[in-house]
Structures are given as C-alpha cells and as structure tokens.
Amino acid sequence: MTENKLPSRSENFSEWYNQLVLKAELADYAPVRGCMVVRPYGWALWENIQAGLDRRFKETGHQNAAFPLFIPMSFLEKEREHVEGFSPELAVVTIGGGEKLEEPLIVRPTSETIIGYMYSKWIKSYRDLPVLINQWGNVVRWELRTKLFLRTLEFYWQEGHTAHATEQEAEEETLRMLDVYADFAIRDAAVPVVKGVKSEREKFAGAVRSYTIEAMMGDTRALQAGTSHFLGQNFAKAFDIQFLDWNNELQYVWTTSWGLSTRFIGAIIMTHGDDQGLILPPVVAPIQLVIVPIFKSDSEQGKVMEAVEKVKQALGHLRTHVDDRTEHTPGYKFNDWEMRGVPLRLEIGPKDAQSNSVTAARRDLPGSQGKSSLPMDSLGTSIPALLDEIQNNLYRRALDFRQANTHKPTHYEELKQVVKNGWADAWWCGAAECEAKVKEDTTATTRCIPLEQPGGQGKCVVCDRPATQRVIFARAY
RNA sequence: CGGGGCGUGGCUCAGCCCGGUUAGAGCGCACGGUUCGGGUCCGUGAGGUCGGCGGUUCAAAUCCGCCCGCCCCGACCA
Numbered sequence: 001m002t003e004n005k006l007p008s009r010s011e012n013f014s015e016w017y018n019q020l021v022l023k024a025e026l027a028d029y030a031p032v033r034g035c036m037v038v039r040p041y042g043w044a045l046w047e048n049i050q051a052g053l054d055r056r057f058k059e060t061g062h063q064n065a066a067f068p069l070f071i072p073m074s075f076l077e078k079e080r081e082h083v084e085g086f087s088p089e090l091a092v093v094t095i096g097g098g099e100k101l102e103e104p105l106i107v108r109p110t111s112e113t114i115i116g117y118m119y120s121k122w123i124k125s126y127r128d129l130p131v132l133i134n135q136w137g138n139v140v141r142w143e144l145r146t147k148l149f150l151r152t153l154e155f156y157w158q159e160g161h162t163a164h165a166t167e168q169e170a171e172e173e174t175l176r177m178l179d180v181y182a183d184f185a186i187r188d189a190a191v192p193v194v195k196g197v198k199s200e201r202e203k204f205a206g207a208v209r210s211y212t213i214e215a216m217m218g219d220t221r222a223l224q225a226g227t228s229h230f231l232g233q234n235f236a237k238a239f240d241i242q243f244l245d246w247n248n249e250l251q252y253v254w255t256t257s258w259g260l261s262t263r264f265i266g267a268i269i270m271t272h273g274d275d276q277g278l279i280l281p282p283v284v285a286p287i288q289l290v291i292v293p294i295f296k297s298d299s300e301q302g303k304v305m306e307a308v309e310k311v312k313q314a315l316g317h318l319r320t321h322v323d324d325r326t327e328h329t330p331g332y333k334f335n336d337w338e339m340r341g342v343p344l345r346l347e348i349g350p351k352d353a354q355s356n357s358v359t360a361a362r363r364d365l366p367g368s369q370g371k372s373s374l375p376m377d378s379l380g381t382s383i384p385a386l387l388d389e390i391q392n393n394l395y396r397r398a399l400d401f402r403q404a405n406t407h408k409p410t411h412y413e414e415l416k417q418v419v420k421n422g423w424a425d426a427w428w429c430g431a432a433e434c435e436a437k438v439k440e441d442t443t444a445t446t447r448c449i450p451l452e453q454p455g456g457q458g459k460c461v462v463c464d465r466p467a468t469q470r471v472i473f474a475r476a477y
Numbered sequence: 478c479g480g481g482g483c484g485u486g487g488c489u490c491a492g493c494c495c496g497g498u499u500a501g502a503g504c505g506c507a508c509g510g511u512u513c514g515g516g517u518c519c520g521u522g523a524g525g526u527c528g529g530c531g532g533u534u535c536a537a538a539u540c541c542g543c544c545c546g547c548c549c550c551g552a553c554c555a
Contacts, residue, residue, distance in 0.1 A: 151554065
C-alpha cells in the first residue's frame, strides 16, 4: 500500500533530503566519494536556473566566455589570502601524458587567478574597461564532508569576473550582481533571501568584502545561496592588471567576482519541499504541468485523449508532460509527480471530458484543498494564472516561515537558545572574538550583516559593548 | 582527523548474542491476468562470492583479528 515512502521531513530533515534527491532522480552518487552525477531531471532544473541568470547577466551587459580547467600552481600563490584559503582543498595534477610535470597544475577551485592573468594581457587602457565576463563551468574543491548539491567535490556554477577603472564602479558592479541574484532567487525560485555583507572571518579568501544572499532552509538552517565579492586591487596587484587612465597615469584595475552554483538546487529543495517530496516553483520547474489521463474502456480512452490533445494545444507555451504510461494507475501517478515536485497536475477523465472541463490539482496545497474543476475553454488564461498563484504562494510561505523563525535576542543566554532552532538577528559590536565565542558555544556563525539596517544602536548581544550594526547568527550548511 | 552508527539480491531490513538442512521478508524488477477518479489485487519468475582478507572450528552471515567502504555529529567550506 505504501511503498517507497520518504522519511518524514520534520523528523529527519537530512535523511528526507538525501532520499528525496535520489528518488526524484535529480542526482545520484558517483563512484568517487563526494562526487555527484546530476541526472536529466536535475540538469533540466539547472538549465532553467541558468536561463534565468543568463538573461539577467546579458541585460546587465555581461558576456560569456570559457577559461581553462587547469591552472599553474604558481598562479594561486600570487595572492596570499587566496592561496591560504584554497590550498587545503585543492586537487593537484602532477603527471601529464605519463611524464611528471615540471610544475603541478591545480584543477580550478575558482578562476580569479587565471582570469586575472588573462586580464593583465587584455587590459592596457581605460578604453578597454570595464571588462564584464561570465563563465559557466565546473570547479573542484576537495571538501571533507559532502552532501548532494550542497557540497560536492566537483560542482557546476557560473562565475562572473569583472574589471573596472574605478573603485566606485567596481563596488557598484558588486552590488548590482548581488541584486541580480536576489531578484533571481525571489522571482524565479521563490526563495526569500537576505542581502548582506560577510564578516571578515566568513568572507571569500582574497576579497576586500564579500556580499551574500542568505536563505533559510526548512530546518531553519541558513544557506549561502550566492555571493558577490568586491576584490579591490588585490588580484590586480597580484597579476599586474594595469591600465593607463585619462591622465596617462598607470593604474591598477578594480575587480569583482560573483558566483552561484548547483547548490541553489539544494536551496530550492530545502525551501519548498514537504513530506510528499519536492515542490518546484513554476518558473524553474522542468515540468510545469503534468496531465494524467484517466479511462477504463476503449471508448472512454478515445474521448479522454481527444480532450488531452485539446488541452495540450491550448497550453502549448508551457512545459507540459502527458503521463500516458499504461502500467501505472492514476493514484500511483499522482503520488509520483507530487514526489517529483511538478507544481500543477491536470486530471482528465471521462467525467471531465463529459463536462468539458479538467480537474486541476495544485502541488502547494495538500489533497483536495488544492483541487478544482476548470472549464476547458478558458485554460489558456486560467492555467497561467494558477501557476502564478502557486509561484507567489511558495514565496510568501517561505518568507512567513523565515520571519516566524527569526528571533531578536537581547542577551547572550537568549541568543544561545534561539539559535538552536532559528536565526538570531542581533546587535553585534563587530569583534571577531564575539563571533568566535558564539561559534564555540553554539556552532552558529555570523551569516551576514544585512544591508537593510534599522539604524540606531544597541548593546552587542555577546559582550554588551556598544554596537551600531545588527547581524544574523545561524547554524549554516 | 576526533566522537557515534552501519555494511546480508536494485532498495529497506530480519537472521548474528546462543555457529549446524537448499540464507529469508517487504518493496522494486520481468511475464500473465485483473484493476484504473489517490500508491489495485492474484499468480509465476529472475536476482545474493552475506563488504574484503586472514584465523578458530568437523562446520562461519553468525565467534576472533586486521583492512576497506558508507552514514550521522564536529573541524573546513559555495
């Protein structure tokens, strides 16, 4: 009767997540520890994420390009913080074509260095600036503990790398791309995010300042869903990226980098999913609409399939799938597509065909609550409207959840308590010791200093000294 | 690397403590029929060097040793 049941989301979130990823056929474990195979359904979701981002990148004037997978080891060593940050997690190639290499190559963990090297060759004048390039690709980081999509040895992402003539322009670019990520997360993925600045401790190795969008997952843990870094002149100096300015003076460029990875798929799963399985936001769902035909006799089949054809034509612009498998009963298919997160299901049976209507079932509302009968003639407008409503409902629900689980502790004992099961939004003096103490005592870290601040000042939740900024403490993935 | 748990058909596990016929179940898979508006039901069948190596024993999935792998919790991280 109940086969292939998922573990309960509320009882064992982690197990629920792992099994859901496998059963929904988003990904599978690869033979190498920590590596992941992205299966067609998962990749289709990634392609929709890519499309949403890529459109925004183009709108903001960026171009795509591709840089090498292999980077000379010496490149990494040119920027001190960068090499310190990434050394422990490098994959290194020492043999090529059977010969020991003179200089080891690293498999890129990120491409600031090799792109910096190329930029130094390309940029000579202020007329060459800005350079606005994005790369879609894969990178390798030898992580100790991995989790499907969230942290794998190899992952797919995009990394944007830009160079500018002035500090202000680079800062603007950094924030512009942070906004692009936030807009994508909110509007395409229905994932509410907080934009903010990372603390010194949490920032990218080599950055002057790292910005982040942080999202709350269904177990209240935080996930860094995308980052944008202001790199100052760190990489420009390490790679000699210099240009002659308007006054014929030699200047270092100002650079930025920003990235969003397949980790975001994990964010979508953990934000929207429920005990039944995935719930995918319509904008990014590989299948927006599944049609389940229902019939017994041959004559019923004829009428039903005729209706199915009509519906397909009316909804030609949507990503639609007709589940015409004969080996499964309708009930089985309902559960199957719910598990896979398809946002809307249309059931078309003899009764519907008879009454010239279809039965629609929303994935975001459970059981009969989400069911309604829609007249066949107006599906061209009613279905897109319904998908919109689902998209909006998913966002609002996730936002409500985050707000309900974000606390504002005013003293340390309270902080320690709330951070066990939620976010803490609190005054912080900015001292690294306070940050470290919280981590020590609770495992929670500072996620970001939100860009939106209430103003005024208070007392640091850890040490009671005066504080002018609020920060979010949370346990994170 | 530290702490905990676990390795038995594709999956989830029982059997192990107390060694002894051809190693089991449910799900999945294949075939036939039945059913089809919320995971139909019945039948038949395929599929396992019990993680690996070694030891004890007349006899090892079961006892002992070593190794390997996986999962969870930490340190590292998008």
